[in-house]
Amino acid sequence: MNVLVINAGSSSLKYQLFNMETEAILAKGMCDRIGLDGHLKHKPVSNKKPVFDESIPLPTHAEAINVVIEKLTSADYGVIESLSEINAVGHRVVNGGRKFSESVRIDQEVINAIEACARLAPLHNPANLMGIEACQKLMPNIPQIAVFDTAFHQTIPDYAHIYPIPYKYFEDHDIRRYGFHGTSHRYVSKLAIDYLGGKVEGSKIISCHLGNGASIAAIKDGKSIDTTMGVTPLEGVPMGTRSGSIDPAIVEIISSLEGNISIKETMEILNKQSGVLGVSCLSSDFRDVEKAAGYDIETGLRIESAPVNELCKLALEIFCYQVAKFIGSYIVAMGGVDAIIFTAGVGENSPYARRVITDNLNGIGICMNEPTNRFRGLGKFVDITGDDSKAKVLVIPTDEELVIARDTVAIVNG
Numbered sequence: 001m002n003v004l005v006i007n008a009g010s011s012s013l014k015y016q017l018f019n020m021e022t023e024a025i026l027a028k029g030m031c032d033r034i035g036l037d038g039h040l041k042h043k044p045v046s047n048k049k050p051v052f053d054e055s056i057p058l059p060t061h062a063e064a065i066n067v068v069i070e071k072l073t074s075a076d077y078g079v080i081e082s083l084s085e086i087n088a089v090g091h092r093v094v095n096g097g098r099k100f101s102e103s104v105r106i107d108q109e110v111i112n113a114i115e116a117c118a119r120l121a122p123l124h125n126p127a128n129l130m131g132i133e134a135c136q137k138l139m140p141n142i143p144q145i146a147v148f149d150t151a152f153h154q155t156i157p158d159y160a161h162i163y164p165i166p167y168k169y170f171e172d173h174d175i176r177r178y179g180f181h182g183t184s185h186r187y188v189s190k191l192a193i194d195y196l197g198g199k200v201e202g203s204k205i206i207s208c209h210l211g212n213g214a215s216i217a218a219i220k221d222g223k224s225i226d227t228t229m230g231v232t233p234l235e236g237v238p239m240g241t242r243s244g245s246i247d248p249a250i251v252e253i254i255s256s257l258e259g260n261i262s263i264k265e266t267m268e269i270l271n272k273q274s275g276v277l278g279v280s281c282l283s284s285d286f287r288d289v290e291k292a293a294g295y296d297i298e299t300g301l302r303i304e305s306a307p308v309n310e311l312c313k314l315a316l317e318i319f320c321y322q323v324a325k326f327i328g329s330y331i332v333a334m335g336g337v338d339a340i341i342f343t344a345g346v347g348e349n350s351p352y353a354r355r356v357i358t359d360n361l362n363g364i365g366i367c368m369n370e371p372t373n374r375f376r377g378l379g380k381f382v383d384i385t386g387d388d389s390k391a392k393v394l395v396i397p398t399d400e401e402l403v404i405a406r407d408t409v410a411i412v413n414g
């Protein structure tokens with residue numbers, strides 16, 4: 001069975017085509033600048049055909065899907081002969097609200113429910129829906145499956161998901177902690193549990209998905225019991241450009257400091273100009289910031305002769321401190337921890353971040369093996385646990401697209 005995985009954003013659309021007999025990627029790519037001028041990067045993986053990387057008009061998501069199918073089936077860049085070789089489509093949907101605790105086959109009722117959740121995720125859900133509607137139009141008889149970022153976190157108990165604000169906002173307006181990166185946390189925590197011997201009952205895992213967006217999840221008995229992101233992805237640890245958790249009164253203070261700008265404009269500052277970018281005043285990319293702070297990005301170690309940009313150093317320290325603080329709080333929440341996982345762009349590639357975060361946990365007996373930690377981008381599972389550490393420290397590459405493809409197969413096969 002071939003499964004096309006679609007991750008539609010407001011002006012972008014990422015895709016991967018899988019052969020699910022082997023779980024091999026046949027092709028992948030990304031449509032960018034949809035609704036503007038349009039650009040497509042398409043990479044055939046299963047054969048030696050060339051990469052297509054050019055500007056191409058993409059006025060709508062429907063047009064983007066059309067172009068993707070055209071490339072997947074073309075003589076020059078294709079990996080399949082015709083549309084009929086796509087057996088199902090799996091869509092990433094950011095917020096499934098309180099309704100979806102697992103992946104589902106898409107029908108009109110599901111579309112209505114995703115639409116209803118759009119007020120909770122105004123940037124993401126409408127874009128996800130555009131991808132779904134475009135695929136339905138082009139492939140009306142092919143099953144479409146929705147996989148929600150929030151679904152894995154629906155097991156978080158009420159005392160951890162209800163905010164201490166007037167209860168009516170939860171009851172009448174669904175304002176609660178939803179959490180995101182659920183497919184990633186589910187995937188890596190399962191691999192960690194398998195590595196520890198496969199016993200789900202009694203397992204205590206902390207998964208740190210540290211990328212441009214970052215979240216941490218406490219996973220007990222294989223179920224999410226808490227996570228750092230909230231009703232939106234703004235809450236929790238500081239991120240590339242997002243502030244993470246701050247005193248909510250700062251919203252009013254910034255608005256007034258900037259000449260009474262609107263709440264929307266203030267939220268833009270917290271979403272797009274804060275976090276590592278905001279403090280470093282340089283970049284949201286950890287590689288740039290680590291280099292400027294005088295670290296070798298290959299080893300994560302200080303280069304003694306390198307100049308130190310103090311704001312970059314501070315931005316990194318704030319990030320690592322906050323991540324370690326949340327890990328500590330989740331050890332309390334679960335009454336212990338068996339394994340801490342580092343995953344996503346920073347978690348998989350930054351020996352600096354892994355080392356400094358884990359060093360912050362030395363006081364509670366958790367440590368890593370420093371030389372083993374000196375790698376980036378290996379793309380494989382690495383155990384970096386130190387001698388006598390009270391918990392395993394693991395680097396596990398995430399694969400959200402594969403999870404979406406697997407869920408799609410499971411639902412299609414009933």
Ligand code: AMP
Binds near residue numbers: 346376
């Ligand atoms: P993601 O959102 O998971 O794709 O992660 C993207 C982020 O990973 C980038 O913004 C970088 O900050 C970070 N990253 C990627 N490679 C490295 C590296 N070698 N060292 C430090 N950070 C990295």
